[in-house]
Amino acid sequence: MKELIKISKNISQCTACALSNTRTQTVAGSGSQSAEIMFIGEAPGSKEDLHGLPFVGRSGDLLDELLVSINLDRQSVFITNLIKCRPPDNRDPLTKEIQACKEFLKKQLQHINPKVIVTLGRHAFSYFFPNANVQSSRGQIMPLGELSVFPVYHPAAALYNPKLKSVLQDDFKKLSDYLQNSITNKKISKTPSNEAKQLNLFE
Ligand code: SF4
DSSP, rough: OHHHHHHHHHHOOOOOOOGGOOSSSOOOOOHHHHHHHHHHOOOOOOHHHHHTSSSOHHHHHHHHHHHHHTTOTTTTTTEESSSSSSSGGGGOOOOOHHHHHHHHHHHHHHHHOOEEEEEEEEHHHHOOOOTHHHHHTSSOOOOEEEEEEEEEEEEEHHHHHHHHHHHHHHHHHHHHHHHHHOOOOOOOOOOOOHHHHHHHHTT
16 A cells, blocks of 8 residues: 555655645545455546546446445445646646656556556546547457556436446446456466556557
8 A cells, every 4th residue: 555655755745747736635446455346537626626536526426326236335436537726716627737647657556556447538538548439349348458448437427428337337347247257367477578468559
């Protein structure tokens, strides 16, 4: 846990992009250091900015509900965002902000080494697969080097369009099935070559 705390402390002191001027506080992420699933959203919103935690408010409530539906909770996964400070007026994160912040996400991924990365929404998915479409890719495992990425819609999307809630529920069930049917429960070994491949994803 020490390493995650160190990463969070470094995030809290970061001034690498202009969002450091407008944030109330940073939102590093929360959950288990040994999580098999890491959820990555887009950016903190106003409530997250106030509380310092990811996915609070209505989106967070829906994410909690989806986790419970597959017998998980926030303590058994790790939840974070692409960028760790709130963009003003909840605008989309800028490419330069994502680039400035990616080192923190890389470190979190390297330290937690999850079996599956679940991207919440198109921004997080595009980060890993810039040329793919989340609508046609959602609900399936997409290998990327040594990583396994599982894209789903952002919970906030289901708040605006209730039809998407059942899509999210179905996708979480698929995620649960994948985890249960995994041939091996061993985490990806941190061999030097694997680490090199993961590092390359962030260059
Ligand atoms: S968004 Fe990331 S890079 Fe920008 S100030 Fe916050 S922690 Fe630093």
